[in-house]
Amino acid sequence: MELGTSGAWPNITADPGWNIPGMERLETFVTCATDETIYRCDEPVRYWYRMVSGSARKCSMSPDGRRQVVDFLLPGDVFGFGADDVHHFSAESVSETTIARYPRHRILELAESEMPVSRWVCEMAFEAVSRLQARTLILGHTTALARVSAFLLEWEDRYEQGTDIAISLPMSRYDIADYLAMAVETVSRAFTVLRTRRVISFCNKRRITICDRHALRLATEGTYLESLAS
Amino acid sequence: MELGTSGAWPNITADPGWNIPGMERLETFVTCATDETIYRCDEPVRYWYRMVSGSARKCSMSPDGRRQVVDFLLPGDVFGFGADDVHHFSAESVSETTIARYPRHRILELAESEMPVSRWVCEMAFEAVSRLQARTLILGHTTALARVSAFLLEWEDRYEQGTDIAISLPMSRYDIADYLAMAVETVSRAFTVLRTRRVISFCNKRRITICDRHALRLATEGTYLESLAS
DNA sequence: CGTGGCATTGATGTAATTCAAAAGACGTGG
DNA sequence: CCACGTCTTTTGAATTACATCAATGCCACG
Numbered sequence: 001m002e003l004g005t006s007g008a009w010p011n012i013t014a015d016p017g018w019n020i021p022g023m024e025r026l027e028t029f030v031t032c033a034t035d036e037t038i039y040r041c042d043e044p045v046r047y048w049y050r051m052v053s054g055s056a057r058k059c060s061m062s063p064d065g066r067r068q069v070v071d072f073l074l075p076g077d078v079f080g081f082g083a084d085d086v087h088h089f090s091a092e093s094v095s096e097t098t099i100a101r102y103p104r105h106r107i108l109e110l111a112e113s114e115m116p117v118s119r120w121v122c123e124m125a126f127e128a129v130s131r132l133q134a135r136t137l138i139l140g141h142t143t144a145l146a147r148v149s150a151f152l153l154e155w156e157d158r159y160e161q162g163t164d165i166a167i168s169l170p171m172s173r174y175d176i177a178d179y180l181a182m183a184v185e186t187v188s189r190a191f192t193v194l195r196t197r198r199v200i201s202f203c204n205k206r207r208i209t210i211c212d213r214h215a216l217r218l219a220t221e222g223t224y225l226e227s228l229a230s
Numbered sequence: 231m232e233l234g235t236s237g238a239w240p241n242i243t244a245d246p247g248w249n250i251p252g253m254e255r256l257e258t259f260v261t262c263a264t265d266e267t268i269y270r271c272d273e274p275v276r277y278w279y280r281m282v283s284g285s286a287r288k289c290s291m292s293p294d295g296r297r298q299v300v301d302f303l304l305p306g307d308v309f310g311f312g313a314d315d316v317h318h319f320s321a322e323s324v325s326e327t328t329i330a331r332y333p334r335h336r337i338l339e340l341a342e343s344e345m346p347v348s349r350w351v352c353e354m355a356f357e358a359v360s361r362l363q364a365r366t367l368i369l370g371h372t373t374a375l376a377r378v379s380a381f382l383l384e385w386e387d388r389y390e391q392g393t394d395i396a397i398s399l400p401m402s403r404y405d406i407a408d409y410l411a412m413a414v415e416t417v418s419r420a421f422t423v424l425r426t427r428r429v430i431s432f433c434n435k436r437r438i439t440i441c442d443r444h445a446l447r448l449a450t451e452g453t454y455l456e457s458l459a460s
Numbered sequence: 461c462g463t464g465g466c467a468t469t470g471a472t473g474t475a476a477t478t479c480a481a482a483a484g485a486c487g488t489g490g
Numbered sequence: 491c492c493a494c495g496t497c498t499t500t501t502g503a504a505t506t507a508c509a510t511c512a513a514t515g516c517c518a519c520g
Contacts, residue, residue: 060367064451068370070363083356088363111349118348122341125355126313132362133300133318137290139369140298140411142509144476173499181370183477188500205485205499221294372477374508403467413509418468435467435516467516477506484499490492 020120022110026102032056032093039080041090047101048081054097055170058089059178069179071131072171074158078124095170139181141220147180148190149219152200156210166209194219250350252340256332262286262323269310271320277331278311284327285400288319289408299409301361302401304388308354325400369411371450377410378420379449382430386440396439424449 029052032038038049038056056073070089073079080091081104111118138150156167169176173191177184194200199215200208210216259282262268268279268286286303300319303309310321311334341348368380386397399406403421407414424430429445430438440446 060370062451066451068367070366070370082359083353084360088360111352112345115342115345115348118345118352119341122348122352122355123313125352125359128359129312129355129362130314130318132359132366135366136300136362136369137298139366140290140300142411172497181372184498185478185500186476188498189476192500221292221296402465414466415468415510416508419508422468461520463518463520465516465518467514469514470512472509472511474509475506476508477504479504480502482499482501485497487496488494490494 020114020116022114022117023102023120026106026110027100030099030101032097032099034093034095036093036097038091038093038099039087041087043087045080045082045085045087045104048078048104048107049091050078050100050102051075052098052100055094056091056097056099057094057171057175057179058091060089067178068181069175071135072155072175072179077131078127081121081124081128094175141222143222144180144182144186144190145193146220146222147182148176148187149194149199149216151176151180152194152208152210153213153216153220166203166207168207170206250344250346252344252347253332253350256336256340257330260329260331262327262329264323264325266323266327268321268323268329269317271317273317275310275312275315275317275334278308278334278337279321280308280330280332281305282328282330285324286321286327286329287324287401287405287409288321290319297408298411299405301365302385302405302409307361308357311351311354311358324405371452373452374410374412374416374420375423376450376452377412378406378417379424379429379446381406381410382424382438382440383443383446383450396433396437398437400436 027050032054039045039047041059041061051073053075056079057069058071058073058079060068060070062068071079072094073091080087082088085104107117107121111121134154138147138154141147141150152167155169159167161167171179173184173187177187180187191200194216195202197215199212199219200210202208257280262284269275269277271289271291281303283305286309287299288301288303288309290298290300292298301309302324303321310317312318315334337347337351341351364384368377368384371377371380382397385399389397391397401409403414403417407417410417421430424446425432427445429442429449430440432438
């Protein structure tokens with residue numbers, strides 16, 4: 001999945017449904033270092049984007065300065081698209097990232113004549129819907145432990161790491177907190193509880209292994225692992 | 231917007247982008263009383279639906295019995311669609327409702343040949359995305375008062391009630407609680423705080439007027455109206 | 461006129477935020 | 491290589507806000 005940093009690009013045939021005729025002529029690749037801005041809120045939508053490697057976050061800023069992470073983006077995810085012609089969120093890279101981008105108006109033109117492109121746009125939208133719905137269910141949990149557990153299960157599910165057992169969390173605890181709408185300290189405490197009860201273990205602070213998947217699932221329901229307090 | 235209960239149906243020309251050639255032959259109308267099931271979770275997707283009048287909710291049930299309201303549906307909203315062929319949520323009417331429904335496979339067939347239909351499907355998906363994103367921002371608020379205030383503002387925005395000043399909340403406090411992921415009592419207390427501080431006023435329990443829109447907006451940021459406690 | 465579902469209110473315990481501080485990770489430049 | 495500063499993560503103590511339990515009021519409906 002890692003494609004390197006720049007220069008000549010191999011064909012992206014790894015992503016299913018990705019060899020859409022006409023699309024490859026529209027795509028250009030860009031690379032981002034960590035914490036670079038991909039697009040800003042209120043900016044006109046010039047491109048649609050597809051994650052090739054790395055990870056990114058989609059954010060919203062409240063007038064009072066609070067940040068919300070609306071979505072984490074992983075390879076295969078298409079983002080920055082929609083009916084509207086201005087971005088309602090900003091997007092930033094979380095780690096070193098490569099992104100394919102497509103001029104918006106040319107995609108829309110192409111979608112008018114090319115049915116496969118049109119169908120592809122639909123599929124992308126459907127995927128975005130299901131990702132957002134999954135996210136809604138996570139945020140719907142009332143306790144901190146349930147939310148963090150649900151987040152880990154979602155992340156494990158989305159983050160296909162090949163045969164690797166450990167899963168990497170490229171984002172900071174702050175990012176996770178802003179994603180789950182809770183304080184950083186609470187996120188950290190939840191991780192600590194899960195670790196001390198041997199539900200997860202740390203390779204390092206941003207790499208974990210899920211030891212007891214069943215306990216994690218129970219934790220999302222708030223039944224097992226009652227609270228953060230011992 | 232009220233179309234009556236059955237019999238001959240007028241042309242639905244009120245909804246923008248709604249006279250799609252070929253679509254009207256697919257649509258049939260159904261009416262629901264309050265709290266009727268439109269479709270169940272895990273059921274195969276036979277139809278896609280469009281709200282004509284009334285209101286509905288899309289729900290998810292946790293294994294432990296907790297309910298989450300994923301979305302409220304209002305006239306114009308299209309729901310129950312997606313790439314998948316089983317429903318991942320259930321849908322129930324909140325009040326007396328009329329719904330237009332379209333056989334799923336025939337829509338998909340039609341979308342293959344008819345570009346306007348394909349474009350329409352995209353538009354519906356985009357709308358669903360923006361609705362879900364708005365919802366995510368609401369759930370992202372940390373305090374109860376902020377969430378309830380954000381909900382009211384969203385609802386006012388979506389619920390176009392013509393020239394009427396008051397806005398009606400057809401759903402129960404339980405529905406709101408399950409939508410905002412909080413306890414019913416907390417929702418009730420938030421309403422009470424907003425009422426006693428003259429930010430909103432009640433016509434009756436399910437009909438309110440927003441008196442101080444500015445204060446409501448401030449409340450979503452958690453700055454004004456510090457807490458539920460006096 | 462009672463019954464049952466919905467809504468509100470009060471009292472209490474618990475869990476999460478907040479404030480504060482320390483420890484760990486990481487890079488920079490001496 | 492180590493000292494230093496900054497950022498991230500963790501932990502502790504105090505406070506606040508929410509969930510829960512319990513009770514009452516409120517309608518609508520039979």
